[in-house]
Amino acid sequence: IAGITQAPTSQILAAGRRMTLRCTQDMRHNAMYWYRQDLGLGLRLIHYSNTAGTTGKGEVPDGYSVSRANTDDFPLTLASAVPSQTSVYFCASSDGTSTEQFFGPGTRLTVL
Amino acid sequence: GQNIDQPTEMTATEGAIVQINCTYQTSGFNGLFWYQQHAGEAPTFLSYNVLDGLEEKGRFSSFLSRSKGYSYLLLKELQMKDSASYLCAVRDGDYKLSFGAGTTVTVRA
Numbered sequence: 001i002a003g004i005t006q007a008p009t010s011q012i013l014a015a016g017r018r019m020t021l022r023c024t025q026d027m028r029h030n031a032m033y034w035y036r037q038d039l040g041l042g043l044r045l046i047h048y049s050n051t052a053g054t055t056g057k058g059e060v061p062d063g064y065s066v067s068r069a070n071t072d073d074f075p076l077t078l079a080s081a082v083p084s085q086t087s088v089y090f091c092a093s094s095d096g097t098s099t100e101q102f103f104g105p106g107t108r109l110t111v112l
Numbered sequence: 113g114q115n116i117d118q119p120t121e122m123t124a125t126e127g128a129i130v131q132i133n134c135t136y137q138t139s140g141f142n143g144l145f146w147y148q149q150h151a152g153e154a155p156t157f158l159s160y161n162v163l164d165g166l167e168e169k170g171r172f173s174s175f176l177s178r179s180k181g182y183s184y185l186l187l188k189e190l191q192m193k194d195s196a197s198y199l200c201a202v203r204d205g206d207y208k209l210s211f212g213a214g215t216t217v218t219v220r221a
Contacts, residue, residue, distance in 0.1 A: 033208075
């Protein structure tokens with residue numbers, strides 16, 4: 001693994017189903033983030049974690065949950081998917097004191 | 113919260129210069145970032161300004177005026193591969209980024 005990986009690459013999901021998007025980084029970064037990107041709205045922060053064991057809410061947290069059991073992994077769960085959660089989801093990480101966030105390749109999620 | 117504005121689209125000719133402006137209103141400021149995002153790909157870091165002034169990195173330069181809540185990204189000697197979206201992002205004191213909606217730059221031959 002080099003950098004940040006996300007899985008799956010894309011997914012079509014029926015409304016009401018539960019879904020977990022996976023994110024793993026091998027850079028030993030303290031901070032990790034989940035964003036959604038929608039046309040015309042840019043990237044919006046869903047949840048973040050400044051260090052393993054802690055999480056926080058971003059701009060659009062409703063309908064999503066996260067956990068940070070260790071440094072490397074930061075899964076995002078949709079407990080009961082709705083069509084408005086159709087989006088491209090990006091995971092990112094930073095070391096907290098560095099000047100940039102590194103982004104994963106993204107997951108394209110369609111909720112029908 | 114953050115309010116970040118940038119133009120939606122810009123078009124320029126190969127070899128030319130394009131300036132993408134970004135204005136912001138923030139409740140806290142800890143740096144401004146520019147990212148490049150090609151269609152279907154992840155954003156990649158271009159530049160970072162935390163103090164007023166110009167930061168130059170090859171063909172790309174970024175300027176910041178904190179008192180005016182203003183930044184620009186300058187792309188020189190445009191190439192076809194520069195066709196992409198350019199995202200302005202402001203970092204708050206908790207190291208969280210707020211992004212503008214992005215500016216799509218189209219480079220024409």
